[in-house]
Amino acid sequence: MVKVVKVRGKSMAPTLAPGDYLIVTKARAIRSGFVILVNHPKFGVIVKRVTSVSNRLIELEGDGPESTASDALGEVALANVIGRVRLAITPTGLKKL
């Protein structure tokens, strides 16, 4: 599965900027540090970085200082992960993640 999505919001700055396009693929495993696309039960489809994985649950946070706090994001089930962001298509070029 390959999916293309567009970033809305600044919480992943400076890694990702609003308007960047992301190439997302299905991930066999999720590890800390991965940037993922996840269907959050409260916030909908969001892009965040994984900070920890345990017991089929993951914790997330944004790279930017203005990101929604990770305690507000809460833990999300691994089953909600849509995929891993592999590539960002930015106005200035490609960025591998």
Place this chain on the structure above:
Amino acid sequence: MLHSLISKFDSNIDMADAHCDIPCGIYDARIVTYYAVSALRQIDILLSLNEKGLSETGFAMQVARNTAKKEEMAEKCKHEARIIWGDFMKPKNQEDMAKCHDAAHAIMLAGSAVKQDLHREDGEKLVAAANAFAEIFWASKGVKTKKVKTPYAPNIEVVEPDL
């Protein structure tokens, strides 16, 4: 180049939110009318200061304080209207869209007029614009409204949800 090429297909591409704040989903037009009424109240206070027999210094201080508050209330009224207008209002058709935009724009104009000068009619216009905006807001949520007089000065009619 690739970015601009993909952007041509924007309408078919899903969004991925990178939230910067927490959407609470709480929108209420009463806060817009609240600040409009507060701005009008500050105008009334300013217009009545001459009758209070204040010393020159006291008068100057009171004018400064109430003018600052008048401008703050008018700006907050505009701010809250902008949030509801920009984040909540999603008119279903062109006619509703025009009404919604006109009501919000009327608040921007009246709010600026309240800040710029000292005329009671500007304050009344701001309250009227806030009321019109509130009616559109509550109608969009399917909530009936009623007009009630504020039980405090300036005792002006405001639109309230009939909950």
